[in-house]
Structures are given as structure tokens and as C-alpha cells.
Amino acid sequence: MTLALATPALVAAAPQQNDLAQVQTHLQAVSSMTASFSQTDRAGKTLNGTMTLKRPGKIRFQYEKGVPQLIVADGSSLYFIDYQVRQVERWPIGNSPLAVLLNPKRDITQFAKLVPTGDSRVISVEVRDPKHPEYGRITMIFQRSAGSPGGLMLQGWVALDSQNNRTTIRLSDQRFNAAIADGTFRWNDPRRSSGPRR
Template sequence: MKRMALALAAVPLALSATLPASAQQQPASELAKVNAYIRAVTTMTADFTQTDRNGRSVTGQLTLKQPGKIRFQYQKGVSLLIVGDGKALTMIDYDVRQVQRWPIGSSPLGALLDPSKDLSRFGKVIQTGDASILSVEARDPKRPEFGTITLVFKRKAAAPAGLELYGWVALDSQNNRTTIRLSNHRYGMPIADSVFRWTDPRPRTR
């Protein structure tokens, strides 16, 4: 898929309903669980599916290493690569030899990639109507240009902090919406820092 954009339509995740009173938990304790999850996951790999507004999907593998390192390796035939090296996120389009780079903290993904952050300061629980799902919207009210991210978790006793990241919906400063769904999570394996390096496709200047 040539020059695939990050402006993707959100897959409905039933985020607008209200839980019955018996199923609700205090938002503060729920945010603490998400904080605990982010701090517990030192490394992770998962398969991901990214679907656009026309219903077309691409797949790939996500690799995460805290703090701040992430890699989206897309399926064969998709020339896009996204890498976070701990300081910045870089999007490389090998078809057009274009590189875009921005600070991780300026991206909605910053909420997921900085274990030192306290979600209670910039996040809120979004009721889902499903007691097995925990959804949290994170945004910096002082810097709305950084966008928002809605993290969606499934409650799973065997997963870190009793949660498993099901996916997220991110809205960036240009109102580009990106939806990611994860599967086949694997935790705690050694991951070399070299995984988060990339080859610059731009012509070298003399």
C-alpha cells in the first residue's frame, strides 16, 4: 500500500455506554492499574492490525522496550516503518525516501511509552459497558496539540497487573485518527537496542 497514511478511521470500541453501578470501580484505582501495567511491561512483542476508514487493513509486529522504545514493522509490501528510540518517534517511508521525526512526548503514544508518568494527572476512565474492558483516555490539557490516545485493555489475571493491552485509538494534532488492535502478546523477553535502529533512505549529500 503506497505511502500509507496514519489517518485511519477508528474501529468502534463501544466507548460511550455506561457501566451498571454494580460493575463500576473507582476511576482512581483503575488508573492505578493502568500505571502498574505500563510499569510492569518492560518488554513486549505483539501482532497488530491497523485498519483504515475504507476497511482496508495492514498487519505487522509491534516490539516494545521501556522506556520509550517501540517499533512497528509492517507486513511485506508496506514500505512504512515507525521506530521510537527512547527520545523520538521516527516515521520512514521507503517508497518516497521521506523521514519524519518528532519527540515522543509530543505524540499520543507518550502516555504508553513513559513509565514515569502518572496517568491520574492527565487521564480519565471511559466507561465501556463491558466489565471485562478498561478504557482510558489520556491527553495533556496544557498541550492539546499533542493529541489524545484512548488505551483499551482487557482484564486478564495472567497478564501484567491483571491487564492486557487490546489496542488504542490515537488522535494527533492534525486530527489524524489511528486505530491499532493487538494480539498474540509476549512479555519479558530480551530485546536488543539494535532493534530500534533504522536505515535512512534519503540520498546522502556531499
Template sequence: MTTVKNLFRKPVTAAIVGSLALAVPASLAVPAQTAIAQSQTDQLDRATRALRAITTMRADFTQTDRAGNVVAGELTLKNPGKIRFEYSDDVNMLVVSNGRSLTLVDYDVNQVERWPISDSPLGALLDPNRDMRRYGRVVEARSGAISIEVADPSRPEFGTIRLIFVESGGAPGGLELTSWVALDAQNERTTVRLRNHRYGMSVSDSEFRYRDPRRSTRRPG
């Protein structure tokens, strides 16, 4: 259960990694740095467009914490801002966003936690108003893959998330989100990996609602 909560809890620590230094002659430093910055901006914009181009998506996921504990389930995404993590039957928990707030429902203890999308580590994925140029940076770009890290340096408690994309002709925008890594307040790393992506299906808004366990002990179907 800790594996699930580590990813979605509000108080997380931002790990802002310094910019990579490039060893070039002084006479070439400014043009080279300008070119690198422009290239990274282009890659960041491309990844952002790919995220925003998703209308609906379903994918199988596995979620792994630092200790190697793994839980699995199905993710459903509907832009803007809606997401549902439906865990396997042995994890009596649900995580869902209705486009405004992210809610974690723990049916074992009949507890509900809720916070604004923008305060979650998943804000970069869910919040359409998140300025990726302001809060994001490319940490790796190689043939066929892009890795971007998103964090607000002025609000480290809102966390850091690293999104990894790979080239895919079948994905909106030509890039497929294959995994992400979040860091929590205890410096615990949680990794989510996606597979079996499906796009463009009809998804009802009712999938992003939940039954409040404080009023009922039954888990939503």
C-alpha cells in the same frame, strides 16, 4: 500510507469528553461522586501499573483508519520507552522509538520525521514520566475490561489516545493492552488492535535503530 502517518503525526487534536453525570439525590451526591472518583483512580492506577510492568513484548497488530484501510505487522515493545512497528512488506515504512524520540521513516520518499515521545499520541504508552493521574481518566470500566483516555488539555496538539485493557492472567499486572484509538488534527480516527501477545523475551536495543534512507536506499532487515 496515510493510515500509518495519521497515527504517528505530531499535530493531533485532543478530544476531551466531559465527565459523566450521575443522577442521584442531592443528599447523596458528594459521597457517591467521591466513591466513583476513588474507584476510577484505582482503575487508572491499575492500568498504569500493568503498562509499566511490561519489560518486553511482541504482538501482531492491525492498524485501521477511518476509511477502513488496514495495514498489519508486528509490534515490539521494550520498556522504558522503546517500540518498533515493523509493517508488512507492502508498506515501505518503519516507526521506531529509541526511548527518547519517536521516528517515522518513509522509504518510498526517503523521508525521516522525528519528535519527542511526549509530543506523540503514543506518549501515554511510551513515556514512563507521563503522569497518568493528571492526564488520564477512566472512560469505561466493566467486568473484565478497562478503557482509559489520555490527553493534556493545555496541549491539545499533542493528541488524544484511548487505551483498552482486558483481564488476562498471563499479562504483567493482570491486564493486557488489546487496542488503542488515536485522533489526529483532521479528526481522523486510527485504531490499532493487538493479538498473539508474547512477553518477557530477550530484545536487543539494536531493534530500535534504523537505517537512514537519506544515506541509503536499502530498507533495514
């Protein structure tokens, strides 16, 4: 009797654990990634560009021509650079929702939960640090893909910062585990007259 009552819960829990484990496997199998991205902010404004990821700790969002902004993580810090007003904002990588993508050693199964999608081919995972709600949260969308690392393809994510600013990223033309030079993550500091940052 007890076993019969417990069985449905066990059956429901097993796929969740398996899906989270698969996401963890995918993230650990990705050493680098490039993709085209489409970014939509809470006002509905959309910008396009190219994303380059190299783990651990490096990512670059290069916006389309004419957009004077750049987002770069160099291994320790995440920078938002606005060349139009010559300003630079900096955060420790660990304080950003993107940390889950940048740290291959992070065990997401400890602080992630599955979000129902209604489609068995799609896995949606919300990640947030309950000890640090100010870091915001990120909901990543994966599609099952036999030819991709860990059998999953990252389709994009929705990031919500501590001020409830929502940013949606959609990816296309994803490519994994090609060699990427560290120089890709250098950037020109608009607060200086010339020359790349460090």
C-alpha cells in the same frame, strides 16, 4: 444526611480511581512487549505487522512485507519512514500520543480519564495533555487478565492526532517482559545511500 448523600458519589469514584491505578500499575510492570498488530486508518485501510516495545522510549511497528513504511522510536525521537518516497518525519517522543506507552515514569492518573465500556472486564482510558492539545490523544483498551502484568492485557488503542486523523490499533499474540536487543530499534535511512542510521 450529608454522609448518605455523599455515599453514591464516593462509591462511583472509587472504582474509577482503582481502575486508573491498575492501568498505572500495569504500565509500570511492562518493561517490554511484542505483539501482532492490525492498523486501520480513517479511510478504512488496514495494514498488519509486528509491534516491539521496550521501555523507556523504544517502539517499532514493522509492517507486513510489501509495505514500504516503518515507525520507530529510538529512545528520544519517533520516526515515520517512508521508503517508497525516501522521506523521514521526526517528532520528539513526548509530543506523540504514544508517549504514555513509552515512559514508565509518567503518572497517567494526572491526565487520564476512564471511558465507560459497559463491560466490567474491559477498561478504556483516554489520555491527553490538556496543556498541549496539539499532541493529540490516545484511548487505550485493556482487558482484565490475571496472568498479565498488573492484571491487565493491552488490547489496542485509538490515536487521534492534532489534525483529527484517527488510527486504530488492535493487538494480538501479546507477550511481555522478554529480553529485546536495542538493535531492534535501528533503521536504514532512505535519504542515505547505504548503512543503518547512526
